[in-house]
Amino acid sequence: MKILISVLAFIWFLGWGFWFLYDKGHINLTSSLENQVAVSPINDTISTELEPPPPPSFLKNHPPADSIDAIIDSLMAKRKPGEAIQVISFYKEGEPYTGMNENPGIQRSINLMANAQKRYASRVLQPMGLKLMEGKDTTGISTYYQVVKVNKKSLFRIINDQRVLVFFPFASKNEKTSSKISDPLDSLTNIWKAEKNHLIITGYTDNSADETINYNLGLERAKSIQQRIVDNGFPENKITTLSRGEKDPISINTTSDGRYLNRRVEILVDK
Known part of the structure; x- marks a missing residue:
């Protein structure tokens, strides 16, 4: 028992002495730890190069x-x-x-x-x-x-200078391009012709028929718009004509107004 008491007293005295020296500043634990741990260098250089402004939207x-x-x-x-x-x-x-x-x-x-x-x-x-x-x-x-x-019931919509929509009132393969779009389409064709653009013309339908019929109907619509543009002097070899049929609708097919918007041709201008 005397030995145990002596050991505990020695440990207490050693700890108290260590604390006394640390408290008086004679021992620096921080510097000791820093010497044992590898510290990664910090890059404190501030870049003066400004980020480019975002492109206009x-x-x-x-x-x-x-x-x-x-x-x-x-x-x-x-x-x-x-x-x-x-x-x-x-x-x-x-x-x-x-x-x-x-x-x-x-x-x-x-x-x-x-x-x-x-x-x-x-x-x-x-x-x-x-x-x-x-x-x-x-x-x-x-x-x-x-x-x-x-x-x-508008048949023609200019979204921006790269995108035009032409709408078709009826879900019929016998439907022809309305004469009401002739003037605005002809005016745009003259601009595209002067700027030597390439056009991507894609036909769409609503979902009121089967997929194959809708694909063919979409292609017929696209070709009817293509023909009008070519007749106005635009080079046919600079037009790509496609069909998406009932795919990629732009409105809901559960209303007559939504189906009207989906029966369309989209003209994309590749500048």
């Missing part, structure tokens, strides 16, 4: 999301019979989506219109989802949309 003037209800109300107050308010949301190809409305753009527009649908009839509110295909800035694309007032 054709979406930059779109309205902020928190004002969607006010914009719809403002446009609705000026709406005339036969006009509709469209909410158009853009989405990126390959953007993940598992919903029921064909693409995330359509779903995004439906979500943005949720409050307005409580106040206005669905026949005057049209959701649209457009795939971003113009090769421009995609930064934050999932937050961007347009709200526009349109004639529900």
